[in-house]
Amino acid sequence: GAGVSQSPRYKVAKRGQDVALRCDPISGHVSLFWYQQALGQGPEFLTYFQNEAQLDKSGLPSDRFFAERPEGSVSTLKIQRTQQEDSAVYLCASSLDPFSKNIQYFGAGTRLSVL
């Protein structure tokens, strides 16, 4: 596709359930970012991949959060034993080249509601 695609768009989970959020970046984009956006707030960085390597996971809020990008394209963000405070929009972004300044292209996000 032409843009960054995220699925599902909406996810409702019961507290304690595991969820998996998918991101399809723009083809050929080396860098992939995950951000978390709570209601009324600006997005916050979660993790960053360069191809399949997870170079920065400093923003993951707990060890319940796990991200992977095994073949350097599609990425999955997994949240285990979801809690109410995990409710947010999860945004994925990709950019072409980590070695020069590039704009990031964002997906529409996955809105997660934990009941």
Add this chain to the structure above:
Amino acid sequence: KNEVEQSPQNLTAQEGEFITINCSYSVGISALHWLQQHPGGGIVSLFMLSSGKKKHGRLIATINIQEKHSSLHITASHPRDSAVYICAVSKRTDKLIFGTGTRLQVFP
């Protein structure tokens, strides 16, 4: 204190008005970004700049590196400009540090 501060938080304007949104940051940066987010929609990058001024249509972005300050201007505002405008900075790596956004509503 947040590393990126925006003002105002909320802004209303009449169609045709000139609009300014301000952004201040407290860290060394490699680039500053202005982004637009429509309700329920994704985020679109408007500008990435590290010095001077950029213009695209009715939008103008400026940055003063010494003062750690940037402004986004919208000339001849229109109701379709209504959105949240977010300032973000990137440092050594490309990960973005975001401000909390400015919600703009332009009325006809």
